[in-house]
Amino acid sequence: MLNKKPILVILAAGMASRYGSAKQVDGFGPNNEKIIDYSIYDAIRAGFGKVVFVIREEFLGIMKETFDEKLRGKIEVAYAFQDFNLRKFGIDLEIERQKPWGTAHAVMSAEPEIDGPFCVINADDFYGFDAFNKMAKFLTSEVHDGKMALVGFEIGNTLSDFGFVSRGVCHVDDAGYMQGVTERTNIYRRKADDQDDIVYKEGDEEVILHPQTRVSMNFWGFTPKVLAVAKELFPAFVDKNKDNPKAEFFIPDIPDYMVKNNIASFAVLPTSAKWFGVTYKEDKEAVQQSISTLVALGEYPAALWGYVKEVDPSLYLDR
Template sequence: MSKPTLLILAAGMASRYGSMKQTDAFGPNGETIIDYSIYDAIRAGFGKISFIIRREFEEKFRDIFEPKLNGRIATDYVFQDFDLTPFGIDKEIERAKPWGTAHAVLSARNQINEPFCVINADDFYGYEAFEKMSKFLTAGVKDDTFSLMGYQIDKTLSDYGSVSRGVCQVDDEGNMTGIDERIKVYFKDVDGQKRIFYEEDGKETELPRSSRVSMNFWGFTPAVFAETEALFKDFVAANEHNPKAEFFIPLVADALIKSGKARFKVLPTSEKWFGVTYQEDKPIVQESIARLVRDGVYPEKLF
């Protein structure tokens, strides 16, 4: 079994952050969040890093990452753009940004021939998650058996406000049967205890602390590309006049589960997730990483 590839979603414009957070410095020696993911992936046995980026980002990414990774792990670049003809769609559709995360993954279909993992560029996932995913992807999984990391919900929330989370429905065999998108999830003090709730239509409902959520950390075989391309064609046809419609990975997962074409194993992890959306998140992420360095989880200088 060949080593799996790590596919990093890094084509976003980070409009809410105000600059390219994919290449911003968060570690004590200017490390990006991506650096920590790559460091963990190398330790976990991944064999290649593929960056999904916009073509105009290529020079900057090469300047930042090639000197660090040369001789450590293979790298390549996948470009996400607006051209639909490679997917057999003979249309020009004007949009402000490309078609979303599942479209980004589909853009890599001609460059990946081995099991692979998909992550966000601006999320910190922790070593255990990469280790478990690597073991899953190298265990000779069937073409129709995919996976995702299931983070414990209380290890993904903020003390500073509500967040959106995809809460996984999981059967007794550890397979995901669906994802409930909860838009407003938050901690709430109840009789001196920090408990978790979500709000929908003005109604407040408690969630168990053991609930597993998807943080866009997926495991696939190349068989996913053909299924995703068929779904993408249908999605474009249905949304060609909706410039804000996005073709997300959970939409593909939901369609494959409901059609019986694939299973998704939820791999539980005890790691604490953190990420960056706004500039206000930056010092929190920097302190979280600094704490991990002080505790000896990561060296002060990664590469």
């Protein structure tokens, strides 16, 4: 039985190119709370003991100013930098790129701050307490190098009204384990001929997805074993894509490889919660309204960091 408090790794190094500003530190709550604030608040309630922000080094000042004081005494805080230095991963190359190498590369960058089971999330996604509670329970009682997990959201609960999204589409067996995951980078709701289909583009073809298809929102539960596998795969990925400045080493590629090579299994922890986030600038108002509704229902205090409210986790397990 594990008892070490799990670590929360937050991926916050993105340039926010589609959103148009540093959405990681934009305000959405009634007292200017950030989406990250709600994730950390839920993680503390669920039992996480440390948060690691993976950022660009130039963001360090504003991140420390934003988070250090209000999190002092509530959860341990650390920072890791995602950059263009390939030598720290044993790759003796200098490759010109405008963006780093993707989400799996970001997780690898956090390795110095990881010494046990950990969860990875995006900075700009609102997941809800149920996801953190289920993952914390898994990481403190079930996880081992041969068994890891992800929270599987229903694709119909994860779309933006303002454009396409990227999702890791999961292939789940009858026992609730992932058999594979494929990153789809162009998913959207298609409205035509009285139909309201969810589709992704593959070449010129539109492929329909069932609304309850489980997808990864980059809410993964790992042991450090995943870092070792990622570091084994990364040099070949870089070599293959050294002339492709847009190539990205995605997190789902690692679990997919581990499952298909019998290195580890991945339990899909289901949630029916509605995800929301700010992929596009136009999403902001809807996110603010959603958070206001949750505050009005009493799920979060209006002044989020006035206190950390203890909750009965059993109230959320079957939501």
